[in-house]
Amino acid sequence: MVKKTKQDILKLAKENDVKFIRLWFTDMLGQVKSFAITDKELKDALENGMGFDGSSITGYQDIEESDMIAMPDPDTFVILPWRPSEKAVARMICDILTPDRKPYAGDPRYVLKKALKRASKMGFDHFYLGPELEYFYFKTDSGTETLDKGGYFDLTTLDVASDLRRETVFALEKLGIDVEYSHHEVAPSQHEVDMRYKDALEMADNVITYRVVVKEIASKFGVYATFMPKPIFGQNGSGMHTHQSLFKGSKNAFFDAKAKDYLSDVARKYIAGLLKHAKEICSIFAQTTNSYKRLVPGYEAPVYIAWSRRNRSALVRVPLYHPGKENATRCEFRACDPACNPYLTFAAMLQAGLDGIEKGYKIPKPMEQNLYHLSDAERKEKGIETLPGSLGHAIAITEESELVKKTLGEHIFSRFIEIKKKEWDDYKIQVTQYELDKYLSVV
Numbered sequence: 001m002v003k004k005t006k007q008d009i010l011k012l013a014k015e016n017d018v019k020f021i022r023l024w025f026t027d028m029l030g031q032v033k034s035f036a037i038t039d040k041e042l043k044d045a046l047e048n049g050m051g052f053d054g055s056s057i058t059g060y061q062d063i064e065e066s067d068m069i070a071m072p073d074p075d076t077f078v079i080l081p082w083r084p085s086e087k088a089v090a091r092m093i094c095d096i097l098t099p100d101r102k103p104y105a106g107d108p109r110y111v112l113k114k115a116l117k118r119a120s121k122m123g124f125d126h127f128y129l130g131p132e133l134e135y136f137y138f139k140t141d142s143g144t145e146t147l148d149k150g151g152y153f154d155l156t157t158l159d160v161a162s163d164l165r166r167e168t169v170f171a172l173e174k175l176g177i178d179v180e181y182s183h184h185e186v187a188p189s190q191h192e193v194d195m196r197y198k199d200a201l202e203m204a205d206n207v208i209t210y211r212v213v214v215k216e217i218a219s220k221f222g223v224y225a226t227f228m229p230k231p232i233f234g235q236n237g238s239g240m241h242t243h244q245s246l247f248k249g250s251k252n253a254f255f256d257a258k259a260k261d262y263l264s265d266v267a268r269k270y271i272a273g274l275l276k277h278a279k280e281i282c283s284i285f286a287q288t289t290n291s292y293k294r295l296v297p298g299y300e301a302p303v304y305i306a307w308s309r310r311n312r313s314a315l316v317r318v319p320l321y322h323p324g325k326e327n328a329t330r331c332e333f334r335a336c337d338p339a340c341n342p343y344l345t346f347a348a349m350l351q352a353g354l355d356g357i358e359k360g361y362k363i364p365k366p367m368e369q370n371l372y373h374l375s376d377a378e379r380k381e382k383g384i385e386t387l388p389g390s391l392g393h394a395i396a397i398t399e400e401s402e403l404v405k406k407t408l409g410e411h412i413f414s415r416f417i418e419i420k421k422k423e424w425d426d427y428k429i430q431v432t433q434y435e436l437d438k439y440l441s442v443v
Contacts, residue, residue, distance in 0.1 A: 002176075004074040006046040009092075013039055016079055019087035023050060023070050024208070025094045026108050028059025028412055028419070029287065030341030032208050034091075035070075045072055049097060059415045060106050068104060070094040076205055081174040082216050093205050105411040108343035112204055115347040115407065118354055119246065126247035127350055128330075130197035131207060133338040134238035135214055136231055137161050137189050141224040144231050146189035161191055168193055168217045175213065177206050186300065187235040197243065200346050207342040229286070229337040230293035237294030237301060240285075240338040243319075244349065245330040246270065255321075255329040261309065262321040262329060271307055271316050271331050272363040273356020274349060278305050278315060278335070280401035281348040282387050283394035283420060285336040289427040292390050294337060297372045302334045305385045306367040313371040315387070335387060344408065351407040392424040 004012075013021070020036045023045070027033055035052065037045055048069075055066035072092035083089035096107035103110045119127055139145040147161055165182045172179055178196035185192050193214070195206055211227055218225035230237035246253040246266065254267035286295060294301045300312065308314035317332045336345055355361070364383065371384065379386075388394035395417060398404050405413045 002075070004077060006043075006074055009046060009074050009077050010043060012077060013042055013090065016088050016090075017086060018079065018090045020089045021045070021072075022080070022089060022091040023072055023094050024091055025070060025096055026208060026341060026343065027057045028106065028108060028341065028344075028416060030108070030208070030339075030344070031058070032212060033057060036089075046074065049094075049101075054096075054104075054106075059412060059419065067099050069097040069099065069101065071097050078175045081171045082213075082220060093208075105409050106415070108341050108412070109201070109204070111408055111412065112201055112343040112347040112350075114409075115350045115354075116200060119350060122354060122358065123248055124246045124253060125249055127200040127346075128197045128245050128247060129200050129203040129346060130195070130243035130330075131203065131336070131342070132192055132194050132239070132241045132243075133207065133210060133227065134185050134190060134192045134240070135225055135227045135338060136187070136238065137164060137191065137218060138224045138226065138231075141226070146232075147223060148184075149188050161189065164217060164221055164223070165191055165193060167220070168214055171213050171217055172210065175209060177209065185236070185238075187232065190236065190238065200350065204342040204346055211338070227338040229288065229291045229339055231290075238338055239294070239301060239334065240336040240340065241332055241334045242336050242346075242349065243330045243332045244353075246353075247327075252327045252329050254331070255326045257326070261318075262326075263318060264329075266357055267318075267329070267331065268363040269356040269361050270353035271318070271356070272361035273353040273359075274316055274331070274333055275305050275307060275364070276356065276361055277348075277352035277401075277403050279385070279388060279394075279397050280404055281345075281352055281398070281407075282335070283391065283398040283416075284348045284404065285333075285340050285345045286387075286394065287340050287391075287420065288337075289391045289423060291337050291339065292388070292394075295335065295387055295389075302371075303387045304367075304371040304379065305387065306364070306371060307331075308366050308368055311366075311368050311370065314367055318366075344412075348404065348407050351403060355403060390424070391420060391427070395420045395424060 019039055021042055022034045022036045024032055024034050049071035052068055053066050054060040054068035072094050076093040079088050079090045096104040098104050137147045169179050169182050180194045180196050182193040214225045254264055256264035295303050302315045306314045307316035309318050315335055399417050
């Protein structure tokens with residue numbers, strides 16, 4: 001990320017005829033919140049921030065202590081390419097401050113910054129991430145009528161969304177987000193655009209931007225894009241496989257040329273931390289009731305807590321090392337879905353991995369066979385546990401987690417537990433079409 005000063009921003013705004021600046025931040029659940037200021041207010045916003053009412057933002061303040069300040073981060077200034085070039089619109093992502101100008105404990109971006117500060121104190125200068133967000137295109141937002149019948153990597157007339165992906169890639173690049181791949185995914189009308197890896201804070205900013213861009217471009221073409229984890233019964237859901245590594249300066253701390261598999265002791269302990277705490281952080285990276293419709297065997301979503309060098313049925317995969325590609329040594333955590341809050345999810349994974357390093361967790365043996373083909377007894381014999389099967393189960397485990405409480409802080413932790421318990425309680429009392437079809441005429 002190119003560092004920008006306040007003067008840089010004022011100059012860019014003037015040179016590009018920017019009239020409106022949207023200030024972005026997320027609520028506790030990762031939904032982007034935004035309000036706009038005009039160019040006349042930009043200088044004051046950069047110096048003092050802009051006040052707003054935090055009581056109406058999910059997970060933020062109570063009404064009697066609701067004054068908040070949105071402080072724009074100059075490094076995140078970009079011009080929105082889908083808006084008119086005349087009287088252009090820019091955006092900046094904000095840190096949230098209290099009225100006495102201290103970091104707000106309920107700001108998800110601050111949660112990630114705290115985790116990165118811990119990594120820095122442990123000697124790690126970079127936490128690099130490469131998330132792969134999948135999503136669906138539907139004809140409207142009120143149903144799941146697909147646009148195509150294409151499959152994985154299809155390059156046929158069946159993939160009618162090629163133009164949508166193309167425009168999405170162009171928009172991302174104009175926003176300064178590097179793209180590596182774009183392709184059709186496994187399910188009908190399911191797609192993926194992969195961003196090039198970046199430092200964690202920049203990548204979290206990129207993820208929320210990516211989700212907005214995908215939806216904006218879809219809307220421009222008269223269709224709807226969704227990051228819902230499992231919108232179609234019987235088809236693969238949408239995941240957010242997240243590649244990650246720690247660096248000390250320019251050296252990859254996950255690589256060891258002397259190790260048999262080139263995986264360093266730091267990497268092994270980090271992976272051990274991810275595995276040990278996976279259940280506790282599950283409600284963070286899979287935060288909706290629908291998430292657990294995806295986390296079932298048979299649809300490429302990993303539910304078994306194990307690691308492997310190649311096996312995609314394992315929760316954590318380590319891509320094979322290629323000579324001369326030492327910096328590409330990494331692990332891939334495969335259970336996240338794209339509906340999560342990236343700031344909280346990246347922080348939770350990092351804190352779990354750092355605990356593994358700091359406390360010297362021992363990594364289990366890798367599981368190279370297809371875990372879906374093992375019986376329950378065989379998995380039990382090998383000591384392979386499973387992720388929670390529902391949001392209710394996941395949040396009950398999270399509630400007892402010291403790691404998650406430390407990661408989120410008391411403010412977000414207590415509110416997150418409360419909101420997710422209510423979501424689960426509301427879900428449990430629903431009468432579904434499945435139940436009516438199965439029971440109404442026979443019971």
